[in-house]
Amino acid sequence: MxxxxxxxxxxxxxxxxxxxxxxxxxxxxxxxxxxxxxxxxxxxxxxxxxxxxxxxxxxxxxxxxxxxxxxxxxxxxxxxxxxxxxxxxxxxxxxxxxxxxxxxxxxxxxxxxxxxxxxxxxxxxxxxxxxxxxxxxxxxxxxxxxxxLPDWLLQALHADWPAYAASIISASNAEVPPTLRVNSARGSRTDYLQCLAAAAIDAQAHAWIDSAVTLAASLDVTRLPGWFEGSCAVQDGAAQLAASLLDAPTGARVLDACAAPGGKACHILERSAVQLTALELAPARLTRVRDNLARLRLHAELRVGDATQPAAWWDGVTYTHILLDAPCSATGVLRRQPDVRLHRRASDLPALIAQQRALLDALWPLLARGGTLLYATCSILRGENAVQAAAFLAAHGDAEALPITLPAGRADGPGWQILPGEDGLDGMFYARLRKRTAC
Ligand SMILES: C[S@@+](CC[C@H](N)C(=O)[O-])C[C@H]1O[C@@H](n2cnc3c(N)ncnc32)[C@H](O)[C@@H]1O
Missing domain, CATH: 1.10.940.10 (NusB-like)
Structure with missing residues (x-):
């Protein structure tokens, strides 16, 4: 007792x-x-x-x-x-x-x-x-x-999103239940919703993200039906958009350049049988990718390495698809990571923006002609997102932005920005950057 x-x-x-x-x-x-x-x-x-x-x-x-x-x-x-x-x-x-x-x-x-x-x-x-x-x-x-919210962030919100500042603040302070991603490699969302209902767990299908299920309340995830068999994972709906925006078909050669803890890598593998390399700088964090792959019964090549230094880990064969889910301010996910507001400083931003740019520049040569690099952040700051993607396009003549249109959010520069709380989602930015077949 x-x-x-x-x-x-x-x-x-x-x-x-x-x-x-x-x-x-x-x-x-x-x-x-x-x-x-x-x-x-x-x-x-x-x-x-x-x-x-x-x-x-x-x-x-x-x-x-x-x-x-x-x-x-x-x-x-x-x-x-x-x-x-x-x-x-x-x-x-x-x-x-x-x-x-x-x-x-x-x-x-x-x-x-x-x-x-x-x-x-x-x-x-x-x-x-x-x-x-x-x-x-x-x-x-x-x-x-x-x-x-800290003063620097309030100033940034009012500068970047003046018409949305109030709704961003309110969404950033909301307490939200977890969203699940149903593992489509193991069963349909409709079937999984029935398993949840049978276990008396109140849940709802997301209206337009086909893998997402929103729980009515937090719970110990190990109580979820099929958790240990890999039937589902915890992942916000906005993050679940990455796999469909990257849209890597069966057989594609995919690099997830900043992979840990592996949520998006696993989702890409659940959708189609691709050859995926999951690269991660922090060895301890790569263990989390390994654990997630094992639970979800998926397979990827795992590499510890610095994505800005491909010479140390790249085999020289180009990728058809690259996901760069870059380290960022995490200002789009304050509702799920409330400590970010206490730890992040305005002075962190220049280094983050420089790091994102270094990652984009270093990974671009690894992409095959006609291939797609999906740039993603869970930030809502334009310097990390629309401004970053636009500067990259301006500097790379062989890059073009592919359009994105989603039911929530708006186009911003060459990408798409979802703000926290929109259609129940975390804040997230995506830009689809395609390498032209001929310059
Ligand atoms: C936003 S998280 C990625 C989340 C992951 N894509 C997911 O969906 O679960 C960024 C990750 O990039 C890693 N990282 C940061 N700099 C890196 C670098 N230069 N090379 C490789 N990984 C890096 C961080 O350790 C962190 O795990």
């Missing part, structure tokens, strides 16, 4: 949130390390929900703390600071009744080893309840604490 109390669960969540928000660690990595401390799946799900909500709301509720504390908390009390943020998050975002949230948060201070600070936690949360209306008005008066 579990001896873990609700206070222990909150303490695990607070420690995790402190590592993410104060130490700059990735949410996925921290959860992978911290959640196994909780023995029951219900406790892990609750801690995970707290951490996601805490990261999403950090820029708002952490901004409330200086107004509630007499002096700032020292750095050694980082987990206590995160616990206070989680106390506010529970009351304001997760609908936990105030008395329950206060009592549980005070108990969690003890579970964190901060028994002496229980009075402080109680006083801070009770002060919030007394002064709530005035404090909410103060938080709403500041753009960062109102929108929960």
């Amino acid at each position: 579990s001896t873990v109390t609700p206070a222990d669960t909150r303490a695990v969540a607070a420690r995790a949130l402190a590592e993410i928000a104060l130490d700059g660690r990735s949410l996925r990595e921290v959860l992978a390390q911290q959640l196994p401390r909780l023995p029951q799946s219900r406790e892990r799900a609750f801690a995970s929900a707290l951490v996601y909500a805490g990261a999403r709301g950090w820029l708002r509720w952490n901004a409330a703390l200086p107004r509630l504390l007499q002096k700032p908390l020292p750095r050694r009390l980082g987990a206590l600071q995160a616990l206070l943020v989680l106390g506010l998050t529970q009351m304001e975002d997760l609908g936990v009744p105030a008395h329950a949230a206060v009592a549980a948060t005070v108990d969690a201070a003890r579970a964190l080893g901060h028994d002496a600070q229980r009075g402080l936690v109680n006083a801070v949360l009770r002060r919030w309840l007394r002064e709530r209306d005035a404090l909410l008005a103060q938080l709403d008066a500041d753009a960062v604490s109102r929108t929960r």
